[in-house]
Amino acid sequence: MKRILVLLMLAAPLAANAQLSNDDVHKYDHLNQSQYRTEINIPGFDGYQTLKCDFHIHTVFSDGSVWPSVRVQEAWTEGLDAIAITDHIEYRPFKDIVQADLNESYNIARREGDRCGLIVIKGTEITRSKPLGHLNALFITDANVMDVEDPLQAVDIADAQGAYIIWNHPGWPDNKSTFYPVHGELIKAGKIDAYEAYNYMESYPLTFDWYAEYGIAPMANTDIHGLIAMDYDCGDGWMRPMTLVFATGRTEAALREALEAKRTLAFFQGNLVGDKEYLSKLVGASLKTRTVGDRLEVTNVSDITYSMTQGDALYVFPAGKTVLIKTPQGEFTVQNCLWGNGKHLTYMFQ
Amino acid sequence: MKRILVLLMLAAPLAANAQLSNDDVHKYDHLNQSQYRTEINIPGFDGYQTLKCDFHIHTVFSDGSVWPSVRVQEAWTEGLDAIAITDHIEYRPFKDIVQADLNESYNIARREGDRCGLIVIKGTEITRSKPLGHLNALFITDANVMDVEDPLQAVDIADAQGAYIIWNHPGWPDNKSTFYPVHGELIKAGKIDAYEAYNYMESYPLTFDWYAEYGIAPMANTDIHGLIAMDYDCGDGWMRPMTLVFATGRTEAALREALEAKRTLAFFQGNLVGDKEYLSKLVGASLKTRTVGDRLEVTNVSDITYSMTQGDALYVFPAGKTVLIKTPQGEFTVQNCLWGNGKHLTYMFQ
């Protein structure tokens, strides 16, 4: 039963001092939403700030449906700090119409990113069949030279360019999150650095154990082809997937350092997946407490809703809200924080 | 002080019967908003239904930023019934990369429209300097042949193809809504059929008189280059501009017949501009009444909020809401319904 704001919209302009309104033309540019960025409040910890990132993005230069600059505008208005442009090397269905080399989409996006202060990482998607599957190579210098037949040779070229390599959507397209020998070898060789625990509208629960088991960084990326706002944007509590990166600053260099150090959490559908310690610190940074009589006032200063259980009781701490609970004793199970498949963070209020 | 829905999002899938959820992969496709169309409730009258239309739209094939299929998806999800693709003939800044003939963007959009039942009209924008300015030609057969030097020759070619021609944004770019002799001549010759009272984020109040004065149909179109949802989509009461067309059916033929008959209203910022009779009938179809004691219960079944004044009193009838007012006597001035510049509809409750 939502109430709406009753706007009084007269034919006359809203205000004499709106951007240019003479007798001939009334302008309402201040209502153009594209100029407003919605900040996502996720606190940092230990001197790190939390960068909100999406490392898997397509444009019309491969099989996406928008010009690269749109990806930057989407990310900027939606409060992200960094994106990677990762058009497919091998799959470019519009190539008869859209004609350019494999670096062009990044170049366009980068110019837009520089304009608004959003970090845009040069990347590409090496798009092969399983067992290898799809891999995103970030921080590359030239995508064109990876257009080779042998999948592992493409990986080697990326690696030689100093790429940071992500194993994309391990459970797609066969609905099996199989860890093949080739992945073990590439990880051991330092050639796979991260993987997607969430991709687009899917999660891969089996992979939630891979950070603990293989030391590769968990990520949540959109793999967006259409419009973010058309697929995801539907009000509070439901956001595009994002990879949280705990970095010393909001620069490409600081971002890269944090990625190399595997300081990431995958965030989607309200769930956080990754390292137990980062989870615990993020919860601690999000929930501020004050004692009120025999109760604890818990204020969630973040945009992440936390759900905890203790025995039969469920405690929800909604984003941006305060809750009063009986002075807590002992450990809580944080339902939306996972450090492995079915392994929930335990948390104690200080 | 908005309340939010506290979602309980567990790592486990929401339901065992969600679209495929095995141990390896959980899918949340039902949350993909792109598959849901939000209906816009605007009633018809006199046997006509109200089609919600946008006749001015760009894609990457001229200077827009999305693939043509996106324009159909935007319009479909946002509740429109018909759009025209009107890429510039003369201005194609991406043409070194995006290489195709001038009909290609329509062809792509049309295929998408057929898929989802949205009417897509073949159009183009003849893009010249003032005095002529920009004109949209709808229902054309071939845009390529209009790429000629003489502006009026381009108009004649469109006219020979049976085009329905719209005079775009009369107040742009010089902030003057000048009616030049050439427009008078083209109207007299039956070559200009309609004009934009609203374009993108602007209104042209002087032109509000042109339906009454010249018999050309008022329109409100987006002239969208970026994303609709990024520029306009910000909650209730603020929608993309749209041209309301009162047609005998939801088909291209019925739409064209209605356009030729000038049965349109321009709708933007909550304001309706156009023919006095259509305004009155639309208000009447929107506001349902029931007597409650000495008061009148007025239920607005439309998604248009109406604001009326009578003397010092202001009456707001919000979209989808019911209001109780003292049994009304005499005429009301409808603040958001204009049949000319500063000329408001007067309305009496029956």
Next chain:
Amino acid sequence: MKRILVLLMLAAPLAANAQLSNDDVHKYDHLNQSQYRTEINIPGFDGYQTLKCDFHIHTVFSDGSVWPSVRVQEAWTEGLDAIAITDHIEYRPFKDIVQADLNESYNIARREGDRCGLIVIKGTEITRSKPLGHLNALFITDANVMDVEDPLQAVDIADAQGAYIIWNHPGWPDNKSTFYPVHGELIKAGKIDAYEAYNYMESYPLTFDWYAEYGIAPMANTDIHGLIAMDYDCGDGWMRPMTLVFATGRTEAALREALEAKRTLAFFQGNLVGDKEYLSKLVGASLKTRTVGDRLEVTNVSDITYSMTQGDALYVFPAGKTVLIKTPQGEFTVQNCLWGNGKHLTYMFQ
């Protein structure tokens, strides 16, 4: 990533013709939300209209926290058609301060209801221990005379007044939905007519079978003590519980006839519980279809979201939205329509 409307709020009044704005005082009465009723769109069928009702409501005259007129205002603004005031006979914790006879809260509410056209039914809650538990008596003439020691005598007095009697929250307070012999006897004697499948924030799944088994009408009522908007109002998709009644008109007499005929469904949390045929007809009245190529366009004209499954596939038809699905074959299981405990409606598109 919700967008907000950027309001331009200047110190000057929004419009010269707002309700009285002289140099000394600016009034913004049109922004007072209490004067706007949000309609709930739930279609009728078979010549019946669907009345949205709440038959279990408290005020400061028993242990609620608001004056009776507030209950009418809440119901009116939230789109309900009828409520019953059902203050406890036996439990009146504020009685040292709030001093009045047991009919006073109804009298106050009724006057407010007459003012705005909301049906207000005279009721009371006979408040006893289990096995009998709590019973609401509707359409009574005098609550005072039910203040007797013997629970069954109180029921008889209500019955003698022609009361329509509801068995409240069968699973409260012991978390057991036990059907005791006394209930069987009262039903057989025609003294219990209905029961609550949903009460406040609880559901009683075992009772979902009682309409089919005992012929008593299912209801969903709030049993509200605090504020509706404070407990329930949190955006789309989460509304106060309501009992849907399929009546020949929006009058107390038509409502009563429908209640006697057991034409009700319980509606809460998006779920509908009750008679198989009413469920099927309501779904049919809610979902309008049109063929688009090899797909079916399904428009949900109601404010109820329907979720259906067929094999592994999940189909969601959100309130007020349109969805395109492959031309459907065979039966669908409607997940949110239940004619018994775990018994879902099956539905075929025509």
Next chain:
Amino acid sequence: MKRILVLLMLAAPLAANAQLSNDDVHKYDHLNQSQYRTEINIPGFDGYQTLKCDFHIHTVFSDGSVWPSVRVQEAWTEGLDAIAITDHIEYRPFKDIVQADLNESYNIARREGDRCGLIVIKGTEITRSKPLGHLNALFITDANVMDVEDPLQAVDIADAQGAYIIWNHPGWPDNKSTFYPVHGELIKAGKIDAYEAYNYMESYPLTFDWYAEYGIAPMANTDIHGLIAMDYDCGDGWMRPMTLVFATGRTEAALREALEAKRTLAFFQGNLVGDKEYLSKLVGASLKTRTVGDRLEVTNVSDITYSMTQGDALYVFPAGKTVLIKTPQGEFTVQNCLWGNGKHLTYMFQ
């Protein structure tokens, strides 16, 4: 064109670990919104924190429509820090039913405030005709003794109790904001400390000068009789009036010290009224800046939207959003910050 979250609500409970869900009863207590407080983000400055307060509130003990505890619950859920209960002494239309002494409503509210950590101030409204009009006396010890015939005697009794006295709604009920001699005398005598620049749904522009002219503290209070959520709660950007108090802590003592020092701003309809210096410091604390190339990135960390003009240009800084503007030069006029009638704050970005 709002998108909604498609919830999958099955008959089965949302989660096995929700608060008690056995076969008989499913509980959804975590969805009860009354347990969640929405924080209002308004930063402090100079070591002060900003307390959000409402010093004018009625209950059923005078002519309001709710029990006193509800006022605390409303304020708590809506993010306020302090309220005063100010039931009329002289006007108690329900007194035949609601029987108690004049301190009882405060006592009830205070117990609820202690429970949840909300500051509840003992107050009353001395309710006389103009010229004196209505006055709220805060921090009183006994309201009963103010029930005397002579208005100024009542003020003296309040003053003798150490009351902090507010001149309520100067422009009501005659739509004239007249400053009478009696007010000058009371101010000079230190008996009027503050006044309402905003009350309920009204503003009194002439009074905006009174802080500068008479040194009395500006306030914005609701004077609520009905439900806050029913009158005001309609989404972002439209909140109940509130008095911002810049205090050294969130305690009654700190609040009182700040009130005595006149460290307040009146906040309603997005407008702030009061001392030039506090306005400037609040803007500065709200708008964080970062240089991006030749532009300034301005992040509004507050829940207050600021609108500024410079020449013909309008700059809107929405609550919680970031905007990029050309590196600003010179002063801006802050449209929604007023230190007098028609006197806007000027602001320079550092």
